[in-house]
Amino acid sequence: QTSLSRPRFVEFEDKGGIIPAHSVGLWANGKSRLGAGKLTYDTYLTNGPRIRDRHLNFNAFTDDNANKMLGGTIGYELPGTLSGLAVGVHAFGSTVNIYSSAGSALKQTRLRMAGGFFGYDSDDWEAIGEFYRFANTETASGIKRSSNAGFVHVGRAFGTLTPYLRYERASLDPDDSFFASQRVGRSYRRAVVGARQMLDARSSVKFEISDTSEDSAMLLDGLGSLEPFPASRYRRAAFQYSIAF
Secondary structure (H helix, E strand, C coil): CCCCCCCHHHCCCCCCCCCCCCCEEEEEEEEEEECCEEEEEEEEECCEEEECCCCCECCCCCCCCCCCEEEEEEECCHHHHHCCCEEEEEEEEEEEECCCCCCEEEEEEEEEEEEEEEEEEEEEEEEEHHHHHHEEEEECCCCEEEEEEEEEEEEEEEEEEEEEEEEEEEEEECCCCCCCCCCCCCEEEEEEEHHHEEEEEEEEEEEEEEEEEEEEEECCCCCCCCECCCCCCEEEEEEEEECCC
């Protein structure tokens, strides 16, 4: 990937990501001609995730309930002058159990997401955008809560140097226990600027600066009690030497 970091809300689970980034199960995908372009599609049926001690876990070894995660995407790769551009929609759903740090059950949420995406990679330009719309339901009360998140990344290659920009935002319902039970499950905005310098075909150096603003929220602690988190803003500078295998 060009950027040093991933958008925060789609980070890997052990890095604080708030939606499933990994799964264990069955996955099928394919492509078909549609006009001059290509229709792409995939679907998956996997172990559903759980939340324990404020961290999302994708249940790599065994599922903690009988509700699997079902999802998929449908996309279209455009032809001709728009070659390099792909657009599509994606969705997934599961029932997620929430546990305390001691392993006792706290809550259960029906996780539902539907959204869209685009990607462009041609003529030294790259652009990626993803949007997620959540309609989660508390199984005990039946209350449905809506949230959304998304990001846009744009980069331009000048020989071996690729500067890039990214803006990401998550607007999460503070009363949605799926987000409130996670360590970083609150609304935020982040702007990122960085650059990747290729050293050779398998290595590069990257430098990145980001500015993040987080909203105040009441989040669940490891025991299931509400804990206040004040609004905050911080900046980060990072450097990376990257090797491809």
